[in-house]
Amino acid sequence: MPKRLQVRFSVAAAILALHAPFALAQQKLEGTVLDTKLTACGVVAGKPGKCEGTFVLEANGKRTTIQVTRDTLLKKGSEQPFLFQLKGAPVSVTLGRDNVAQSVEVKK
Numbered sequence: 001m002p003k004r005l006q007v008r009f010s011v012a013a014a015i016l017a018l019h020a021p022f023a024l025a026q027q028k029l030e031g032t033v034l035d036t037k038l039t040a041c042g043v044v045a046g047k048p049g050k051c052e053g054t055f056v057l058e059a060n061g062k063r064t065t066i067q068v069t070r071d072t073l074l075k076k077g078s079e080q081p082f083l084f085q086l087k088g089a090p091v092s093v094t095l096g097r098d099n100v101a102q103s104v105e106v107k108k
Contacts, residue, residue, distance in 0.1 A: 026102070027095045031059030033086045042070075051083045057093060066093060067100045076106040 034056040041051040050070045057064050068074075074081050076089075090107045 029057060029059045029064070029093045029095060030107070031057045031091065031093075033089050033091055034058050034063065036084050036087050038083055053083050055083065055086060057091070065099065066095070066104075067098070068104070069100060072101045073103040075103065077108075081106065 036053060036055040038051050038053040040053070051068070052070055053068050054065050055068065057066050068083055074083065074086070076085075086104065086106065092105045092107055093101050094103045096102045
């Protein structure tokens with residue numbers, strides 16, 4: 001194999017290895033938000049409703065505590081609700097590592 005091709009293959013393999021764990025770590029859950037807890041809120045320009053905290057999701061008869069960061073996308077139709085507004089709502093959650101929500105969408 002030519003040296004140039006070996007280098008390109010090695011670089012491509014390294015890039016895939018770095019991104020693969022993140023893609024494999026994603027999980028989708030659907031259920032109802034039973035409770036919410038805010039731990040920090042602040043005004044961030046252009047990012048309404050950006051609070052950190054947790055919520056308890058009941059899915060398939062099991063309760064799971066989900067972490068929400070300021071980077072978590074909260075969505076209800078075209079709106080971005082506050083974390084506390086999710087209480088009692090049926091949601092679809094995309095989880096990353098360590099039960100940290102990447103996105104939470106209120107189902108209709």
